[in-house]
Amino acid sequence: MPADASTFQLLGVPLLALASAIWIVCAGRILRRRRFEEAARRYRNRLGSLPDQRKGGPALESVELTPAERDAFAGLMRQFDEGRS
Numbered sequence: 001m002p003a004d005a006s007t008f009q010l011l012g013v014p015l016l017a018l019a020s021a022i023w024i025v026c027a028g029r030i031l032r033r034r035r036f037e038e039a040a041r042r043y044r045n046r047l048g049s050l051p052d053q054r055k056g057g058p059a060l061e062s063v064e065l066t067p068a069e070r071d072a073f074a075g076l077m078r079q080f081d082e083g084r085s
Contacts, residue, residue, distance in 0.1 A: 065073065
């Protein structure tokens, strides 16, 4: 420790280095967050051009099957079940 330097002078360089490191880390995080938010905003804008899938879509359709069609469907399901084993 130099005799002519005060404690504050000796602590100055490490404190400045620490403050610089903290500033660099914080600035990097801020820039990364801003870049992420801009990308998310652009992505949301693209999705805004697509129609909402939960609203306004076609109604669910159903068809009544005849007894012959039900039997044919049951037979088809049995064939699939046998093929899986």
